[in-house]
Amino acid sequence: MPEMSIFSPLSPPQRLLMGPGPTNTHPRILRAMAADMLGQFDPEMTDYMNQTMELYRRLFETKNQWTFLIDGSARAGIEAALTSLLEEGDKILILNNGRFGLLLIEIAERLNATIQAIDLPWGEIASLEQIEAAMLSFRPKVFACVHGDTSTTMLQPLEGIGAICQRLNIISYVDATATLGGMPICTDKWGIDIISAGLQKSMSGPPGSAPMTISERAAHYIASRSHTEKGIANATDHQGTRSRIRSNYFDLAMIMSYWSEQRLNHHTEATSMLYAAREAALILLEEGLEHVYRRHKLASSALRAGLKAMGLKLFGQEEHTMDNVTGIIIPEAVDDQTVRTAMRNLFEIEIGAAFGPLKGKIWRIGTMGYNAQKHKILHTLLALEAVLRHATSFSPSEGKALKAALQVYEKGVPQ
Numbered sequence: 001m002p003e004m005s006i007f008s009p010l011s012p013p014q015r016l017l018m019g020p021g022p023t024n025t026h027p028r029i030l031r032a033m034a035a036d037m038l039g040q041f042d043p044e045m046t047d048y049m050n051q052t053m054e055l056y057r058r059l060f061e062t063k064n065q066w067t068f069l070i071d072g073s074a075r076a077g078i079e080a081a082l083t084s085l086l087e088e089g090d091k092i093l094i095l096n097n098g099r100f101g102l103l104l105i106e107i108a109e110r111l112n113a114t115i116q117a118i119d120l121p122w123g124e125i126a127s128l129e130q131i132e133a134a135m136l137s138f139r140p141k142v143f144a145c146v147h148g149d150t151s152t153t154m155l156q157p158l159e160g161i162g163a164i165c166q167r168l169n170i171i172s173y174v175d176a177t178a179t180l181g182g183m184p185i186c187t188d189k190w191g192i193d194i195i196s197a198g199l200q201k202s203m204s205g206p207p208g209s210a211p212m213t214i215s216e217r218a219a220h221y222i223a224s225r226s227h228t229e230k231g232i233a234n235a236t237d238h239q240g241t242r243s244r245i246r247s248n249y250f251d252l253a254m255i256m257s258y259w260s261e262q263r264l265n266h267h268t269e270a271t272s273m274l275y276a277a278r279e280a281a282l283i284l285l286e287e288g289l290e291h292v293y294r295r296h297k298l299a300s301s302a303l304r305a306g307l308k309a310m311g312l313k314l315f316g317q318e319e320h321t322m323d324n325v326t327g328i329i330i331p332e333a334v335d336d337q338t339v340r341t342a343m344r345n346l347f348e349i350e351i352g353a354a355f356g357p358l359k360g361k362i363w364r365i366g367t368m369g370y371n372a373q374k375h376k377i378l379h380t381l382l383a384l385e386a387v388l389r390h391a392t393s394f395s396p397s398e399g400k401a402l403k404a405a406l407q408v409y410e411k412g413v414p415q
């Protein structure tokens with residue numbers, strides 16, 4: 001027998017992932033991913049692709065034909081949208097109030113766009129008036145913002161933004177990575193042109209697929225930049241008059257042809273991720289979206305009640321917090337790392353640190369997807385209480401958190 005024991009076989013610990021994502025993967029999704037490959041143009045494969053489009057139309061609450069997956073983590077969706085929309089020098093207005101607003105700016109900078117930002121402190125949200133005023137003075141081609149930003153745990157309301165953009169002929173893009181599957185995404189009602197997401201937050205899937213939906217208006221614009229790769233082009237392919245999209249992998253014009261009946265052979269669809277994304281959407285639609293959203297609201301309300309009962313203070317304006325992640329102000333004299341390490345080592349529970357101006361100031365606890373369940377909320381609260389009592393000078397009284405959380409579950413939350 002050759003000596004092959006260079007490393008031990010893969011056996012990751014069974015952690016309870018209560019951070020802001022990734023979250024634990026639903027077992028049905030793991031099983032779906034264990035299925036064998038299919039050929040790219042196999043009728044079963046193209047059926048699965050069409051079914052996935054149909055399922056995500058329901059999740060995104062849209063009639064958009066162009067509702068499909070970008071292969072890659074959530075930022076692949078962000079990058080595909082911005083790269084396909086922005087030509088060199090194009091004006092883009094970006095709402096900058098957290099880590100992922102900064103990411104939008106960074107991607108737009110790489111595309112040599114002309115950027116104006118609405119800069120707000122992390123944790124604040126922008127009013128519709130503020131956004132409209134910035135649009136009227138800057139007259140951008142594209143407006144981009146984040147729906148729920150896990151870095152701040154805040155939710156940017158989107159009502160009204162689409163209508164203003166349509167009136168001013170601005171294409172709107174929203175990063176809804178952290179909210180899809182946890183809070184309603186009303187694409188058509190809000191009138192947002194492009195929304196993209198990811199699987200590893202409230203969709204309960206692994207990272208590596210970015211569901212996206214694109215309006216007719218945006219699709220029409222993207223088609224004007226269509227320049228099909230030579231080796232796969234047909235004489236009849238429509239070629240656009242505008243500049244070629246500067247990324248091949250993230251060329252939405254070609255990806256749209258791939259997901260159309262034309263089935264242009266762009267990349268090889270990440271088959272296992274397609275299975276995962278399809279299963280993830282199916283699970284949520286079987287449960288019913290209203291029930292899914294209420295489960296998240298209940299989980300975060302119970303968590304927050306428990307944290308407050310421990311004497312902890314929550315971060316941000318409560319009426320603007322997301323339903324699937326909570327920011328907790330780290331009490332003075334409590335060490336961020338000590339607590340997180342003890343949570344992991346003693347209880348196998350991961351909670352989130354923070355970035356940028358909030359680093360060392362807040363923890364972030366997710367109540368996302370498969371983890372937005374009563375027993376997981378209770379485990380997390382009790383573990384945190386024990387760690388705070390035994391490893392820090394902050395001593396919450398015993399049992400109060402559990403009682404407060406259970407009360408929320410008994411009473412329920414307003415619908």
Ligand SMILES: *Cc1c(COP(=O)(O)O)cnc(C)c1O
Binds near residue numbers: 148177
């Ligand atoms: C978590 C998160 C992402 C993550 O992007 P990845 O490429 O999947 O790591 C993007 N945007 C927002 C708003 C997020 O909360």
